[in-house]
Amino acid sequence: MNKKQLVQEIKTKKSFLCVGLDTDINKIPKFLLEFEDPVFEFNKRIIDATQEYCVAYKPNLAFYEALGPAGWDSLKKTIDYIPENIMTIADAKRGDIGNTAEMYAKTVFEKYNFDAVTVAPYMGLDSVEPFAAYTEKWTIVLGLTSNPGAKDFQFLKTNRRRLYQTVMDKVTKKYDSSNTMFVVGATRGRDIAEARKCAPDHFFLVPGIGKQGGDLDEVVKYGFNNQCGLLVNSSRGIIYALNGREFDSAAAKAASEMRNQMAEILGKRNF
Amino acid sequence: MNKKQLVQEIKTKKSFLCVGLDTDINKIPKFLLEFEDPVFEFNKRIIDATQEYCVAYKPNLAFYEALGPAGWDSLKKTIDYIPENIMTIADAKRGDIGNTAEMYAKTVFEKYNFDAVTVAPYMGLDSVEPFAAYTEKWTIVLGLTSNPGAKDFQFLKTNRRRLYQTVMDKVTKKYDSSNTMFVVGATRGRDIAEARKCAPDHFFLVPGIGKQGGDLDEVVKYGFNNQCGLLVNSSRGIIYALNGREFDSAAAKAASEMRNQMAEILGKRNF
Numbered sequence: 357m358n359k360k361q362l363v364q365e366i367k368t369k370k371s372f373l374c375v376g377l378d379t380d381i382n383k384i385p386k387f388l389l390e391f392e393d394p395v396f397e398f399n400k401r402i403i404d405a406t407q408e409y410c411v412a413y414k415p416n417l418a419f420y421e422a423l424g425p426a427g428w429d430s431l432k433k434t435i436d437y438i439p440e441n442i443m444t445i446a447d448a449k450r451g452d453i454g455n456t457a458e459m460y461a462k463t464v465f466e467k468y469n470f471d472a473v474t475v476a477p478y479m480g481l482d483s484v485e486p487f488a489a490y491t492e493k494w495t496i497v498l499g500l501t502s503n504p505g506a507k508d509f510q511f512l513k514t515n516r517r518r519l520y521q522t523v524m525d526k527v528t529k530k531y532d533s534s535n536t537m538f539v540v541g542a543t544r545g546r547d548i549a550e551a552r553k554c555a556p557d558h559f560f561l562v563p564g565i566g567k568q569g570g571d572l573d574e575v576v577k578y579g580f581n582n583q584c585g586l587l588v589n590s591s592r593g594i595i596y597a598l599n600g601r602e603f604d605s606a607a608a609k610a611a612s613e614m615r616n617q618m619a620e621i622l623g624k625r626n627f
Numbered sequence: 628m629n630k631k632q633l634v635q636e637i638k639t640k641k642s643f644l645c646v647g648l649d650t651d652i653n654k655i656p657k658f659l660l661e662f663e664d665p666v667f668e669f670n671k672r673i674i675d676a677t678q679e680y681c682v683a684y685k686p687n688l689a690f691y692e693a694l695g696p697a698g699w700d701s702l703k704k705t706i707d708y709i710p711e712n713i714m715t716i717a718d719a720k721r722g723d724i725g726n727t728a729e730m731y732a733k734t735v736f737e738k739y740n741f742d743a744v745t746v747a748p749y750m751g752l753d754s755v756e757p758f759a760a761y762t763e764k765w766t767i768v769l770g771l772t773s774n775p776g777a778k779d780f781q782f783l784k785t786n787r788r789r790l791y792q793t794v795m796d797k798v799t800k801k802y803d804s805s806n807t808m809f810v811v812g813a814t815r816g817r818d819i820a821e822a823r824k825c826a827p828d829h830f831f832l833v834p835g836i837g838k839q840g841g842d843l844d845e846v847v848k849y850g851f852n853n854q855c856g857l858l859v860n861s862s863r864g865i866i867y868a869l870n871g872r873e874f875d876s877a878a879a880k881a882a883s884e885m886r887n888q889m890a891e892i893l894g895k896r897n898f
Contacts, residue, residue, distance in 0.1 A: 418730040425696030449722050451747045453774040459689040476722045478749040478769055480776020498749055503724040505751020508797055512785040
């Protein structure tokens with residue numbers, strides 16, 4: 357899925373919602389455990405229930421890896437089940453170099469056929485390159501994260517720029533917005549504004565709405581650009597809206613409420 | 628394996644060698660492809676051939692993940708096959724927070740029973756904590772890496788300290804050398820000396836010897852401490868020493884040569 361297609365999907369669905377599939381076998385409704393593949397069964401029903409309200413799904417690889425080999429089967433089935441017009445993001449935060457990074461990229465982009473992957477920048481631009489070399493796929497670099505520990509290193513001043521700004525500066529200098537994005541956390545509007553200055557045209561994948569305390573209006577106020585430029589993620593608030601037989605309709609309700617907020621925001625901006 | 632046991636193994640074997648199991652199904656000798664699990668068969672023979680010369684094995688998770696579910700089976704069999712007295716390190720460079728990081732930690736430490744895992748620090752100390760909370764296991768934080776891209780961010784000055792020094796300062800302030808180590812790359816001796824000043828007592832896992840151009844004498848000159856403090860990794864130089872039926876004896880020869888160099892170094896230092 358290229359940028360033009362993504363923007364078109366946002367316009368069509370009036371949504372820039374990404375649903376995080378952090379599917380934990382210990383948290384899904386008990387009745388699903390009778391199915392052959394409970395994790396896939398949960399995801400399938402969540403996808404059926406929410407696909408009209410979102411433009412992306414983001415499985416968190418930690419949750420699938422934790423199940424051993426069977427978890428990777430559940431993941432593959434999930435990706436195959438997601439409709440073509442919805443972006444799939446592997447939340448993997450991979451960060452390595454050379455043949456190792458090439459191997460990670462090949463796995464997420466070719467073997468599991470994800471559209472996008474999250475990548476950690478600590479090792480430098482040569483740890484981003486093997487992913488970005490897939491020009492038809494998306495590389496989403498950690499810029500600014502929403503956890504308290506973000507202060508430990510990301511906010512350190514390196515000359516006159518904070519580390520996260522330097523990361524974003526260097527990445528945007530080398531890679532344009534056609535196949536790179538940034539993770540930009542949603543806890544403080546001013547920080548999102550600073551991140552937007554670093555990368556005016558790039559899409560931001562924004563976690564931290566809902567459970568982590570971020571505010572949608574604030575994110576939009578400071579992060580919106582002329583192509584929307586935002587994918588706002590919600591995981592637990594949607595997929596675990598209810599623990600019971602009606603979990604999927606509860607997820608649909610939570611997703612549609614977020615979509616309605618987003619539709620109103622997009623409408624006000626004539627997008 | 629605790630620090631005392633590790634140091635004892637180094638003394639007994641006169642070696643601080645870590646063998647990297649970057650096992651690529653496209654690079655192993657063709658005759659192994661007839662076995663039911665070629666990757667495990669390769670690893671098994673490498674382990675049989677090299678175990679007397681090394682104190683650690685480091686499977687690189689990218690290579691196993693790339694094979695899909697079967698790769699995780701090969702990995703599990705490999706870990707189970709490694710003798711108890713040899714440290715197992717998951718080279719995974721995980722970096723995430725909260726329940727995701729807990730999931731990653733649980734997977735490597737409990738499901739696959741590794742002794743240690745490599746972790747990326749970009750997100751902050753709260754991305755290290757879920758791993759370090761396993762006090763009987765080892766968390767190996769990326770400090771200074773040996774790739775050219777290390778210059779992009781790790782060497783940036785944050786106040787008077789470079790980023791990698793700040794990372795090492797903050798980690799050592801919170802976690803002592805009993806269950807944390809650092810990845811410290813081996814391309815320049817002076818940098819290793821600077822890293823050693825940040826963490827006098829911690830073990831360093833040193834990649835970059837051999838194919839990546841690092842020099843063992845230089846690493847020891849600047850990195851050795853009173854408990855050795857070094858695990859020097861070699862991957863391709865050992866496991867791919869020869870592509871053919873005799874790959875395992877070639878690996879044994881390459882590993883024993885490195886061990887002999889190490890034994891000489893340890894002998895000179897009366898260790």
